[in-house]
Amino acid sequence: MGRPAIVLLSGGLDSTTVLAIAKDQGYTPYALSFRYGQRHSVELEAAKRVAEAQGVARHVIADIDLRVFGGSALTSDIDVPKHDSLDHTAQGGVPITYVPARNTIFLSFALAFAETVNASDIFTGVTAVDYSGYPDCRPEYIDAYAKMANLATRAGVEGTQQLKIHSPLMEMSKADIVTEGLRLGVDYSITSSCYDPDEQGRACGHCETCLLRLKGFAEAGTTDPVQYQEA
Secondary structure (H helix, E strand, O other): OOOEEEEEOOOOHHHHHHHHHHHHOOOEEEEEEEEOOOOOOHHHHHHHHHHHHHOOOEEEEEEOOHHHOOOOOOOOOOOOOOOOOHHHOOOOOOOOOOOOOHHHHHHHHHHHHHHHOOOOEEEOOOOOOOOOOOHHHOHHHHHHHHHHHHHHOHHHHHOOOOOEEEOOOOOOOHHHHHHHHHHOOOOHHHOOOOOOOOOOOOEOOOOHHHHHHHHHHHHOOOOOOOOEOOO
């Protein structure tokens, strides 16, 4: 058994790849997912499949309700924007699919989980390339959070734990991520990234995350194996 590590696992393309990377680096992964009031449970069901397929030591699903704040198309009654191509997506601003402070909240839970299993490593799938422009996906944010985390825990203060936040996808394009995942044997057919899937769990193909995902598979020279609502 390798050193324990907490892996934030949404069930999507990026977090699933990060889980495979953590395993490849010799860590024993503890997966952490969230039922946070998102508009659907499809991605969470995917997280369960991925955790089982990759054989994590433990998969925890934490219940929090960010719908009490709203402010996002993912946690309130706001339509998810749909586009014909990435050229038509909003440029230069933070999109309405941004969930306020979500990564800060998720990393705080991961920090608590890490202390309980004596883990000094947290893996997250944030990326600053081929992404939606969320402020909590930038490298300076991750660096600042890691500094704060080591001031915020008993293990950090007592010197028994020096927490490191790994974001191995930070400088990778979606094509790079797909290529790396396939090299590691990731089964992307069991993942889900769509913000607005139908009742059968099929991806819409037109939200920004679907378009980014399709772009990644196309540029990697392969086909996305998940089902889409349109051929």
